[in-house]
Amino acid sequence: MLETLLAAIALVFILEGLMPFAFPHFWKKVMSEAVMQPENVLRIMGLISIAIGMILLLIFS
Known part of the structure; x- marks a missing residue:
């Protein structure tokens, strides 16, 4: 688990x-x-980035 996190x-x-x-x-x-x-635009961009990352993580793991 730790190796995966570090990678x-x-x-x-x-x-x-x-x-x-x-x-x-x-x-x-x-x-x-x-x-x-x-700031609200940056927060929305960050939220979208998090959502895309979570979706990709769910798909590929």
């Missing part, structure tokens, strides 16, 4: 690092636009 966390770090590594200019633009968004 999942490692994958998150890899995926999070792909955009700034491969497309730093685009990533900076997206992040600067994200900072300008109201």
